[in-house]
Amino acid sequence: MTKAEIVQSVYARLGGFSKKESADLIELVFETMKETLGRGEKIKISGFGNFVLRDKRQRQGRNPQTGEPILITERRVLSFKASPLLKAALNDRDVEDEQRAAAPAVVAVAVGGAARSVGDP
Amino acid sequence: MTKSELIEAIAARGELTKARAELVVSCIFDTMVEAMQRGEGIEIRGFGSFSIRPYKPYSGRNPRTGQPVPVAAKRLPFFKVGKELRELVDGSRDRAISGGDDEDDG
Numbered sequence: 001m002t003k004a005e006i007v008q009s010v011y012a013r014l015g016g017f018s019k020k021e022s023a024d025l026i027e028l029v030f031e032t033m034k035e036t037l038g039r040g041e042k043i044k045i046s047g048f049g050n051f052v053l054r055d056k057r058q059r060q061g062r063n064p065q066t067g068e069p070i071l072i073t074e075r076r077v078l079s080f081k082a083s084p085l086l087k088a089a090l091n092d093r094d095v096e097d098e099q100r101a102a103a104p105a106v107v108a109v110a111v112g113g114a115a116r117s118v119g120d121p
Numbered sequence: 122m123t124k125s126e127l128i129e130a131i132a133a134r135g136e137l138t139k140a141r142a143e144l145v146v147s148c149i150f151d152t153m154v155e156a157m158q159r160g161e162g163i164e165i166r167g168f169g170s171f172s173i174r175p176y177k178p179y180s181g182r183n184p185r186t187g188q189p190v191p192v193a194a195k196r197l198p199f200f201k202v203g204k205e206l207r208e209l210v211d212g213s214r215d216r217a218i219s220g221g222d223d224e225d226d227g
Binding site (some may be wrong): 024026029030087 | 130
């Protein structure tokens, strides 16, 4: 799926926006997310996942092709942590199953809100 | 930034009501989840791409009791950051990371 297909979906489902307006709004959403992450701020989209930032220290690595040691400089990286709701949606399970699978020791305290479906706030 | 803060930002910058902005933002993420449910990857140029990785069933262990626990086959999303965003993020190293803790999910 590409951005153009997301535009098509938003245009077809929402109504009231022209194709151009839909495209501009989707551009604005990803642009806003980029700017937010680009100023060092994490993003949490409930029901989808968290875009988290981490600072990595300089470390010694290796060129996997040649085995040659190389210095990996310090850097800030972005990673995505999928929401339990998204994981459940990909596996036709409910969130209770997902939480049980992810953290067997804490399942007793993790049942609140388990009946929500993906897309709920 | 939370989803509702993103919605507020889109409403302000796109000059639309919060209700409309919420529909747009929710529709984008719903569309992306549906694509992933079909096993489809998503590529947003300049931002990054999502792919779905299949995992085979394996025998795990309860870390508390050491008991073997069967882990079913599953699919998990994997995000690869795009070049432009990767450079943008690395360029923010002089600022502290903001936006709350990482563990809050839902």
